[in-house]
Amino acid sequence: MKYILLLIAMIPAFVQAEAICKDYEESESNAFNWSESDFNENSASESMAALQEALDNNGSIGTCHLPNALILIEGYILKQQAQKALSDKGAPQLIIKYNVAGFCDFISKSKPCE
Numbered sequence: 001m002k003y004i005l006l007l008i009a010m011i012p013a014f015v016q017a018e019a020i021c022k023d024y025e026e027s028e029s030n031a032f033n034w035s036e037s038d039f040n041e042n043s044a045s046e047s048m049a050a051l052q053e054a055l056d057n058n059g060s061i062g063t064c065h066l067p068n069a070l071i072l073i074e075g076y077i078l079k080q081q082a083q084k085a086l087s088d089k090g091a092p093q094l095i096i097k098y099n100v101a102g103f104c105d106f107i108s109k110s111k112p113c114e
Helices: 002-019 028-032 041-056 065-087 093-109
Strands: none
Touching: 041 065, 065 093
């Protein structure tokens, strides 16, 4: 029963997480970009661990792993800022637009290294 309540309590966070950039147009050129769901606590934590491991091992990290890790960390922080602004009932529209645009523009301009 408590798992059901926990799931119900988390549904708004899942819905909001996927809807931050709903008003931003996607183009075909964005087809190979990151998506909002890529920026989550798990991917940011794994990226931080990979960066720490590279620091501990004389910079040993894959060619694409470094830029991807940095993007995942920065994107997750920007997403958190956008989510906080959207959930703050008293936040001025300017602050909301600034944070949402920062995250959505970041997604649209960032491409994963492959």
